[in-house]
Amino acid sequence: MDELNKILVIEDEERIRRLLKMYLEREGYEIDEAGDGESGLELAMENNYSLILLDLMLPEMDGIEVCKTIRTKKVTPIIMLTAKGEESNRVEGFEVGTDDYIVKPFSPREVVLRVKALLRRSTATSLPAVNSTTKDVLEFEHIEIDNDAHRVLADGEEVSLTPKEYELLHFLASAPDKVFDREQLLKEVWQYEFFGDLRTVDTHVKRLREKLNKVSEGAGKMIVTVWGVGYKFEVTDE
Incomplete structure (x- = not known):
């Protein structure tokens, strides 16, 4: 499958992972999953994804550390999933390179819309113009x-x-x-x-x-x- 359709979900709650996987697969995305920061980071560094959904609070290695390490090598768009009351952590997430965040509890439809919006903006500028005689x-x-x-x-x-x-x-x-x-x-x-x-x-x-x-x-x-x-x-x- 085209890498532009491949998403990694790093989330320790299995119920949330299943929910996100179901809704995103309905939209034609291929989903890889990880239940902790270390295994998620390994997948992120070894594979090319169009986008990563990353939970802030993870066992062993939290989302901040995962994001910081990914950013040493890759510019893959990252959306961080955070609980209410973690505003200071969200700001820290932006400082280490998160592109967007979604607050729990969230609607799966909202996640799909935000994923599509971020992918649309990032791929629109990364793909070469077709039949264009003027360089942008x-x-x-x-x-x-x-x-x-x-x-x-x-x-x-x-x-x-x-x-x-x-x-x-x-x-x-x-x-x-x-x-x-x-x-x-x-x-x-x-x-x-x-x-x-x-x-x-x-x-x-x-x-x-x-x-x-x-x-x-x-x-x-x-x-x-x-x-x-x-x-x-x-x-x-x-």
Whole structure:
């Protein structure tokens, strides 16, 4: 089966795993399962998945550690499943590279919709354009964003970004020097109300800057904080 249809579910509650498997298989996805963090991590590192559903509270190795380790090697989209009252853990999840989260108890239909939305956004930018004579590329002094190849170059060196980090950068760079507040970014990049947790944006901006800075300080400086307002992609004439 096409890897774009393959999903890994890492969840220690068998009832929830069965429920998610049933609903996702109805939509044509192939499902692999793991009941703990260690076995889930092993599957995630040895196989290519289009998306991973990852429970936060797992035996042996929790979801934060699993996500952090996956992110050392892969940019696979990750949706974290969390219980109410674990907001600080969710923020930590974003800091280590989670793309989205769903709060328990959840509707299986909601999970399906969120999975489809994240896959649609990540694959739409990663697949090359068909029958297109014009390349979809944003070029600046320190950064080149090739939307056809879903690739970012900072001073000529490729930068590995998660789907959400890429979306955020592409959105900001599509409107140079325009300031966006956090609410706008949540609506436009995440495409739905994100439970009012504005720190989601902050953690993604922080990770994006760090990755750009490792390759090019000039590229990292283009993501600018406008204090009291939000963020912008700054283009300066040097």
